[in-house]
Amino acid sequence: MARRGNTSPVEVGINYVVLFGFAVVSLWPIVSILAQAFGPSDASVAPGGLHLENFVMAWSQGQFSTYMLNSVLVSVTVVMVSVALSVPAGYAFGTMTFRGSTWLFYLFLFGIMVPTEAILVPLFFDLRQLHLVNTVVAVAGPQVAQSIAFGTYWMRTYFRSADRAITEAAIIDGAAPRQVLWRVQAPIARPAILTLVVLIFMWTWNEFLIPLVMSPTGTLRTAPLGLAFFQGQHVTNYALMGAAAVTVAAPVVVVYLFAQRYFIAGMTEGAVK
Amino acid sequence: MATSSRAEPRPSRLARQRRASREGRSAATPYLYIAPAFLLYAAFLLFPLVRAAQFSLYAWDTVSPAKFVGFGNYVKMFNDPDLLGSFGHSAILILFYAVLPICLGLVVAAILNRAQVRGLGFFRTVIFLPQVIAMVVVAVAWTRLYSTDGSINALLRILGLGDLARAWLGDYTFALPAVGLIGTWVETGLVTILLLAGMGRTSRDLYEAARLDGAGPVAEFFAITLPAVRGEIVVAATLTVVAALKNFDVIYMTTRGGPGTSTAVPSYQVYNQAFGLGQVGMATTIGVTLALLIFGINLVLNRLGDQAVED
Structure with missing residues (x-):
């Protein structure tokens, strides 16, 4: 299936070697942590077979049941709030003309560049004053704000290129603006919204610094933090560490394997546009 | 209407x-x-x-009242060799997170672009995978690979280079490059996919013309492929340079800035100054400087990107 006729078989061969080598290097750390997770935990355990008891141990002893539940709570909150708010904001920027729209949009765009490291320390001390540290508000809040910055930009890009004829038809049929957005435009925008959902889910699930700072007592310790905490206790028990690490990574990896094109589209196009 | x-x-x-x-x-x-x-x-x-x-304009230890010091924290930061050094470490990490992945990505994408091979879809899935795995998990996996009895040392022993084997993350000289290579591993896939997409958009006629002129693969790369993906290179550089500056989780999980301060980076210093040493003013000073640095890099790279599009 050579696209250009004059590519020699030698070159095609080189291509396969490059592909293979690259794939091996990419997979090596992943395969080794999987081997660690499913391997025997110490010499007293019979070698061979899949040692699923490592996962049971990590889940119960390492309190990963609690950590995973915290992660679900935080991720669902961040995804739902930021998508529900980004879609109308992006719709307004993408389809309506109004005073101040340009600089207001740039203000949102600016947020994509601001590193967490710059805002987290003052935010922690201000929220502590308000007795909000160790709550969902403190852990989810900054992540909602960051996701809104990206989400508004992402949805604006989509709605700018979306078909307006259908909106005008709906208005002639007597639909109110809110109905036009949620009943007419949003269903058509599903691929763009789904991309936004999977990206925000991934960022929130994998986030480390924000829950570390915002939940100092560990009441809202999310899965990645649980792993860091676990490492402090079981640093030499590689099987347990592996099982815990695989557990933490699994939800996003599974979603990625099923919704791969949304991930790649979002992370590459989101930056190019 | x-x-x-x-x-x-x-x-x-x-x-x-x-x-x-x-x-x-x-x-x-x-x-x-x-x-x-x-x-x-x-x-x-x-x-x-x-x-x-x-x-950032105050000295505050969270216990006694805050004291206004103007730009004192900034002056102090630029005169503190450890803090200044952490920005230097970031510069080295940029080589590993951005420069190396872009060079590797260019070569691989150019090779793959010349002839379509089967299995490209599977390949894309695999090389993009590091991007979606939590950095904490990536750090746990690599900590094991770098350990004294890990597979990197095992590989060296097989190759007869056993003398080079060491605890990589505990070594004053090699800890920083070791952390950097984790970044290379994470970013190369993303960069390659970005560049492949850019090369895929390049007109086939240009290549045909070059071949009629007798250009070999190398000449073709420098004359056509490289100029065509300048925009993508700028995007890749923006993403990866920022990733190199915001790598708190990897440092926290692998070295905590050590041994000594050999892998301390601004991102980690913000956390350590505020919650380890109780120097909140200094922590925010480093945070603000990091933000300004990221704005500056975005601005410069954006300009380059606009030029690439105009040409």
């Missing part, structure tokens, strides 16, 4: 109102759509950023 108002470059207030009422909305509608998003965004991002700038 719609086209006439869209053709106006800056619609007058009257035109705006007319258009708004035609779409069944009042002039306030766009603001109402934006307001909820803006309120949360302002409360949790813009406001803390302003507070950060304010905090």
Whole structure:
């Protein structure tokens, strides 16, 4: 299936070697942590077979049941709030003309560049004053704000290129603006919204610094933090560490394997546009 | 009807109102759509950023009252070899997170672009995988690979280079490059996919013409492929340079800035100054400097990107 006729078989061969080598290097750390997770935990355990008891141990002893539940709570909150708010904001920027729209949009765009490291320390001390540290508000809040910055930009890009004829038809049929957005435009925008959902889910699930700072007592310790905490206790028990690490990574990896094109589209196009 | 108002470059207030009422909305509608998003965004991002700038002008240890010091923290930071050194470490990490992946990605993408091979879909899935795995998990995996009895040392022993084997992350000289290579591993896939997409958009006719002129693969790469993906290179550079500067999780999980301060980076210093040493003013000073650095890099790279598109 050579696209250009004059590519020699030698070159095609080189291509396969490059592909293979690259794939091996990419997979090596992943395969080794999987081997660690499913391997025997110490010499007293019979070698061979899949040692699923490592996962049971990590889940119960390492309190990963609690950590995973915290992660679900935080991720669902961040995804739902930021998508529900980004879609109308992006719709307004993408389809309506109004005073101040340009600089207001740039203000949102600016947020994509601001590193967490710059805002987290003052935010922690201000929220502590308000007795909000160790709550969902403190852990989810900054992540909602960051996701809104990206989400508004992402949805604006989509709605700018979306078909307006259908909106005008709906208005002639007597639909109110809110109905036009949620009943007419949003269903058509599903691929763009789904991309936004999977990206925000991934960022929130994998986030480390924000829950570390915002939940100092560990009441809202999310899965990645649980792993860091676990490492402090079981640093030499590689099987347990592996099982815990695989557990933490699994939800996003599974979603990625099923919704791969949304991930790649979002992370590459989101930056190019 | 719609086209006439869209053709106006800056619609007058009257035109705006007319258009708004035609779409069944009042002039306030766009603001109402934006307001909820803006309120949360302002409360949790813009406001803390302003507070950060304010905090950075004070010396505060969280116990005694804050003392105004003007730009004292900034002066102190630039005169502290450890803090200044952490920015230097970031510069080295940029080589590993950005420069090396872009060079590797260019070579691999150019090779793959010349002839289509089967299995490219599977390949894309695999090389992009490091991007979606939590950095904490990536760090756990690599800590094991780098350990004294890990597979990197095992590989060296097999190759007869056993003398080089060491605890990589505990070594004053090699800990920083070792952390950097984790970044190379994470970013190369993303960069390759970005570049492949860019090369895929390049006109086939250009290559045909070059081949008729007798250009070999190398000449073809420098004459056609490289100029065609300048825009993608800028995007890849922006993403990866920023990733190199915001690598708190990897440092926290692998070395905590050690041994000594050999892998301390600004991102880690912010956390350590605030919550380890109780130097909140200095922590925010480093945070603000990091933000300014990221704005500057974005600005410069954006300019380059615009030039690449114009040419």
